[in-house]
Structure formats: structure tokens, C-alpha cells
Amino acid sequence: MPIQGSNFDFIRQLIRNRTGVVLSEDKMYLVESRLAFLVRETGTNSLDGLVTHLRQQKSNCLTQLIIEAMMTNETFFFRDVHPFEALKIFVLPELLQKRKLEGRLNIWCGACSSGQEPYSIAILLQENFPQLSSWQVKLIASDISTSMLKKSMAGSYSQHEVNRGLSAGLRQKYFHPSGNQWLIKEEIRRMVEFRQMNLTETFSSMPQIDVIFLRNVLIYFDIEMKRKILAGVRKVLRDDGYLFLGGGETTVNLDDSFIPVQLDKAVCYRLRR
Numbered sequence: 001m002p003i004q005g006s007n008f009d010f011i012r013q014l015i016r017n018r019t020g021v022v023l024s025e026d027k028m029y030l031v032e033s034r035l036a037f038l039v040r041e042t043g044t045n046s047l048d049g050l051v052t053h054l055r056q057q058k059s060n061c062l063t064q065l066i067i068e069a070m071m072t073n074e075t076f077f078f079r080d081v082h083p084f085e086a087l088k089i090f091v092l093p094e095l096l097q098k099r100k101l102e103g104r105l106n107i108w109c110g111a112c113s114s115g116q117e118p119y120s121i122a123i124l125l126q127e128n129f130p131q132l133s134s135w136q137v138k139l140i141a142s143d144i145s146t147s148m149l150k151k152s153m154a155g156s157y158s159q160h161e162v163n164r165g166l167s168a169g170l171r172q173k174y175f176h177p178s179g180n181q182w183l184i185k186e187e188i189r190r191m192v193e194f195r196q197m198n199l200t201e202t203f204s205s206m207p208q209i210d211v212i213f214l215r216n217v218l219i220y221f222d223i224e225m226k227r228k229i230l231a232g233v234r235k236v237l238r239d240d241g242y243l244f245l246g247g248g249e250t251t252v253n254l255d256d257s258f259i260p261v262q263l264d265k266a267v268c269y270r271l272r273r
């Protein structure tokens with residue numbers, strides 16, 4: 001379904017203003033394919049009709065649907081493996097030792113998509129750190145997308161989704177079948193607190209965090225926005241905390257207050273002291 005250049009630019013600007021996500025000029029095909037279903041749902045006949053409708057109505061609901069449709073939500077359980085190994089072998093043993101007297105640990109997944117990442121962390125905690133049952137552990141997962149948060153909270157995954165990254169053993173232990181879906185067990189679901197949060201806004205509602213997973217989301221922003229988000233991260237990350245980014249992301253040449261640390265096969269970031 002084609003879209004006029006000026007309407008494509010309108011959508012690009014809208015997405016950038018509201019989410020920080022940069023859609024490059026060659027992404028017209030993406031807008032055309034991802035928004036086609038909204039043309040059918042709104043009965044606007046064409047993408048140009050949909051944009052005209054949006055310009056006239058200034059509907060918040062339609063704007064949110066367009067934003068959600070334009071986000072890339074690719075994720076899977078224990079994605080890239082190494083950050084989770086580093087969390088298990090180096091980061092959590094160290095922090096558990098350091099926080100022994102406090103008995104408190106805060107972890108934040110800053111772009112959790114459909115929930116596989118925070119649930120992977122929750123499973124990792126449950127499997128390897130039984131001593132945390134007597135601690136106050138806050139595992140916060142946030143995303144801009146309400147539909148992704150709804151899916152996360154439901155904790156319901158298809159066969160294909162559980163096949164991606166989960167061993168049969170973990171699936172058996174922490175999910176139960178429900179129709180043609182796999183439902184995450186309540187003991188894991190209740191470990192995660194889901195919040196809607198736009199990374200381009202302030203993180204003032206966040207407590208001080210020990211470990212931040214902010215993976216595969218900075219790639220969508222321009223340099224200025226990456227810097228702004230990292231400055232926000234700096235404020236909520238505890239002095240001795242750890243930041244994990246996606247494999248194609250780094251703080252290098254963006255924010256000198258972070259230093260990369262190699263933990264076996266994973267790279268994570270710590271605050272320069």
C-alpha cells in the first residue's frame with residue numbers, strides 16, 4: 001500500500017517526536033507494510049487517507065496505535081546468552097556479597113518488549129540464587145508500548161516463542177501449557193513489575209538500580225538521544241552497578257562516564273569512579 005512522500009515524512013516526524021526512534025528515508029516500505037492494517041481498521045481506504053485522518057482528528061488513540069505498529073519488538077528468551085552468563089557468574093555473586101547487609105537488589109529492563117528478557121532474568125534468579133527469597137528484590141520491566149506490556153503481563157507465549165532460547169527443562173519447570181500457548185508460572189510472573197515508560201522522558205520514578213538491561217533499543221535513536229538516555233541511566237545506576245547494552249551498542253564515544261568491562265564473553269559497562 002503506497003504512501004506519499006509528505007505523509008511518510010509526517011509519520012517519521014511523529015515517531016521521532018514521540019519516541020526518539022529515527023526512521024531513515026529508506027524505511028518507506030516499513031511504514032507501508034506496518035500501517036496497512038490500520039487503514040483497514042479505520043476504514044480510511046489508503047495510507048494517505050489514514051494520515052489525513054490523523055492530521056485532522058489529532059487522535060491520541062490512533063497516534064499510540066501508529067507508534068506501537070512502528071516499533072521493532074524482536075526479542076527472545078536469554079537473547080545472546082553471554083550477558084545472562086555474566087550476570088549469573090560475575091555480577092550477581094559480587095552484588096549479593098556487597099548488598100548482604102542491605103538485603104535489597106534492584107534490576108531494571110529498560111525496553112522489555114514482550115517480556116522474554118525480564119522473565120529470563122527472573123528465571124535466572126530463581127534457578128541460581130535461592131538466598132534471594134529473603135531479600136527485597138525489585139525487578140522492573142518497562143517499555144513504551146502498551147500492547148507489548150499487556151503481552152508481557154499475560155506471560156503467554158506461543159510454541160515458537162518458547163522454542164527461542166529456552167531449554168526444554170526450563171520450559172517444563174517454569175511454564176504450563178494453556179491451549180496452544182505456554183503460560184509462565186505465577187511464581188515467575190509476580191517477580192516482575194511492569195511499567196509503561198518512555199526512555200526519552202525523565203527516569204524520576206526509578207529507584208537507584210544495581211543492574212540495568214538496556215539492550216537493543218539505543219540503536220534506534222540518534223546520537224543526541226543516546227547521550228540523553230545514557231545521562232539518565234547514569235543518574236539511576238548505583239555507583240558500583242552494571243549496565244548491559246545490546247551487542248551492537250556501546251557507550252564508547254557517547255558518554256565517558258561509563259567504562260566497558262569484559263566479563264568472559266560479555267561486555268558490560270560500569271561508572272568511572
Ligand SMILES: C[S@@+](CC[C@H](N)C(=O)[O-])C[C@H]1O[C@@H](n2cnc3c(N)ncnc32)[C@H](O)[C@@H]1O
Nearest residue numbers: 019071074075111113144145198199215216217
Ligand atoms: C528490539 S526490542 C528489544 C527487546 C529486548 N530488550 C531485547 O533485547 O530482546 C526494542 C523495544 O524498545 C521499545 N522502545 C522503542 N523506543 C522506546 C522508547 N522511547 N521508550 C521505551 N521503549 C522504547 C520498543 O517498544 C521495543 O519493545
